[in-house]
Amino acid sequence: MVYGDGGQVSSIYWPNPYFSYWQNSRKIYNFSREAELDSTGHFLASDNATFDAADLGVAGVKFVALPHTDFWGFDLNNSEFLSLDACEAQCTGEPSCVVFQYKQGKGECYPKSLMFNGRTFPGLPGTAYLKGPADFNVPELHVHQWQTDDGLAIQEDIAGCDAAAPEVVMLNVSSTAKMSSNQGKSLWFYFYGFLSAAFVIEVFVIAFGCWLFSKKGILSRPSELLAVEEGYRMITSHFRAYSYSELQSATRKFRAKIGHGGSGTVYKGVLDDDRTVAVKVLQDVSQSEEVFQAELSAIGRIYHMNLVRMWGFCSEGAHRILVYEYVHNGxxxxxxxxxxxxxxxxxxxxxxxxxxxxxxxxxxxxxxxxxxxxxxxxxxxxxxxxxxxxxxxxxxxxxxxxxxxxxxxxxxxxxxxxxxxxxxxxxxxxxxxxxxxxxxxxxxxxxxxxxxxxxxxxxxxxxxxxxxxxxxxxxxxxxxxxxxxxxxxxxxxxxxxxxxxxxxxxxxxxxxxxxxxxxxxxxxxxxxxxxxxxxxxxxxxx
Missing domain, CATH: 1.10.510.10 (Transferase(Phosphotransferase) domain 1)
Structure with a gap:
């Protein structure tokens, strides 16, 4: 759209000047004179004037190949076992697709919405195909690589407008051995750096904990801590199941016999928490392990000053053993x-x-x-x-x-x-x-x-x-x-x-x-x- 001198309109698309700005869907107080007609035939002016061309539609596109190139992230989707034509058709039919990467072999296809974090390297598999207008002329790109004494060399030939005089540009000559060595050194640097940082943090936490404990006097009150620990032991050891090996160790392999009756033999023992106990090995117990434990769970809840306290039991295999408090006067x-x-x-x-x-x-x-x-x-x-x-x-x-x-x-x-x-x-x-x-x-x-x-x-x-x-x-x-x-x-x-x-x-x-x-x-x-x-x-x- 063209504006003349004095703001006179010289286009048939300018709206009726006798209509108000809201009737013409325009913006008031607009002083810019800018407009754009994109490749699809859509027109938009700065004062909100819009129209579509008669041949509105997407123009033809073509794809420019960039070998050994990849753009990380922004994948619209990914597919496998697709042909190159099928992958190209996916990107063509998706307006937001600006480039796609295709990897031979498995036929991997990655349409992308943005070209970000791009990299060209000879070790990268696949080729990136850049979407562009059909009438956009791009020089033909040829990539050659060979092995030299210094490593892998890459040469890309870009054909100019004059085909008789092609321009040859050496883009990169690098040693893969040196690069691998540098990468290895970099990884070890980060590894040792992480260990050093973790060690420093650990030392700081330990030092801070010691300072905090000493400030509050916790380390200077071992008797109180022992009392708390003893209370915890009493709670956890009220009534529980013991293993046969625990009771065997406590009674020194059932040597200290202190009594015998019709229901079994009683041995004296000392547990790991220094409690002296009476361990009774039952005989001729016919109940299953489940019934035995169910009955003992009820007995274990009984507490009276004139009843011997039961502290636990053992029901491993054929062993049926009860653990009582030890009463000194017999x-x-x-x-x-x-x-x-x-x-x-x-x-x-x-x-x-x-x-x-x-x-x-x-x-x-x-x-x-x-x-x-x-x-x-x-x-x-x-x-x-x-x-x-x-x-x-x-x-x-x-x-x-x-x-x-x-x-x-x-x-x-x-x-x-x-x-x-x-x-x-x-x-x-x-x-x-x-x-x-x-x-x-x-x-x-x-x-x-x-x-x-x-x-x-x-x-x-x-x-x-x-x-x-x-x-x-x-x-x-x-x-x-x-x-x-x-x-x-x-x-x-x-x-x-x-x-x-x-x-x-x-x-x-x-x-x-x-x-x-x-x-x-x-x-x-x-x-x-x-x-x-x-x-x-x-x-x-x-």
Whole structure:
């Protein structure tokens, strides 16, 4: 479009001057006089005047080959196994495609929207084809390369307008060996630089950490850190599975044997965290590994001051092992029955009373307070351990099958327990409830008063006659009904005890009789035993 002097229009395409600028779709206050007609036939002026030529459309294009050239990035797409013509057709049909690279062999095609980061190098595979107008004349380019003493030489011949006098230009002569060497040195430089930087950062972080710890006094408080660490150990080691090798190492290959019973053998051991433990290797365990672990998970949650704490287990292969806390004073049987002749420690009446109360509390917890109803089924002095303060702790609880609250469980049909402490229910086909433990507890109370096993008592003046426990019970019941109480002296430990005598512990005498009453009578539950003991404890002048 041409503007004349004074702004007069000399083109038939200028709009009607009598129309407003918005009616003509023009820009107001436009003083430039620029316009462009592109190769497709589209016209655009600076004042927003536009029109399309009658022959609007894309003109013919051609592609100029640039061997060993690549432009990184800006790929519109990529394809494989295409011919050169198919790749060229892709770029031709895409208006935004300005160049494409084609690699022989796999037929790789990369149409690109921008020519950026371009490079020509003899080692580069493929050829870049630059899109241009069909009437754009480009000199023909020939690339030659050969090997010289200095390396690989490249010569590109560009034919000028005068074909008779071609212009030859040497573009590059380089040594590939030197280039590879330089590249290798560059890589090592970056590698060592990275290592040096990482080392410096690490030293700085360590120095800063030491400064921070020393400033806040953390390093000067090792006892507090040890306390935190010990607390963490207690949390993580509360109840867990141990490997067989761990327990084998802790017990020095199961050498320190400290006990043996019907359910297994007990060994003394020391764990990696310096805890002394009692390791019980079970025998004749028929449960599968899953059932065994399920039962132990319930037992492991039990915690009471009068119950031995279980710290873990092992169930590798055929091994079934329990890990308990170690109780230093051993069992009540060792203290009570092996202290004759001043060869051992003689329990005082206060200690015996406290032991009776503690065992009753432990049984009451198992029967009424824990999540699972647990019947011990083998209450006897050997399963009552004494700690440093002579407080009782019941052990081996839960080895019998766990019961449901309704008491229906065929798993307790087989007789369990120790002769002399077994309740009549075991041989009378009666339902097995917590009363079997109460019966056994009553026998333990009698032995706690007498200082001897019930089966060793002298009956009717016949020395050496071992009577059945139920016979002793019947004897006690009959005498309590038909005598004035003088017979009680026969139930008291004959050894000299320096503390107060049995007449001053009515709670022990009374409950010993109540707890071993015949099955026909109503036996108290474990909880009732504890309540009655607490009442008698207040009355007893101990």
């Amino acid at each position: 069992s009540l049987a060792n203290v009570l029955f092996q202290s004759t002749g001043n060869s051992g420690r003689l329990l005082g009446w206060r200690q015996r009373f406290n032991i009776a109360v503690g065992v009753a509390k432990g049984l009451a917890y198992l029967h009424n307070e824990c999540l699972e109803w647990i019947i011990h089924c083998d209450m006897k002095p050997e399963n009552i351990l004494l700690d440093d303060e002579m407080e009782p702790k019941i052990t081996d609880f839960g080895l019998a099958k766990l019961l449901n609250r309704d008491g229906s469980d065929s798993g307790l049909s087989r007789i369990r327990g120790t002769r002399g402490y077994m309740a009549p229910e075991w041989v009378s086909s009666l339902p097995i409830t917590e009363k079997v433990d109460v019966y056994s507890y009553g026998v333990v109370l009698l032995e706690l008063m007498k200082g001897k096993r019930v089966s060793d008592w002298v009956v009717d003046g016949k020395e050496g006659f071992e009577t059945d426990v139920r016979t002793v019970v019947k004897m006690i019941v009959d005498r309590s009904k038909h005598s004035n109480g003088g017979w009680v002296a026969d139930l008291v430990d004959e050894r000299k005890i320096e503390t107060k005598g049995p007449d001053e512990v009515p709670g022990v005498k009374k409950l010993s009789i109540l707890d071993i009453w015949e099955v026909a009578l109503s036996l108290p539950h474990g909880g009732a035993i504890v309540v009655e003991y607490q009442m008698e404890k207040v009355k007893a002048p101990l």
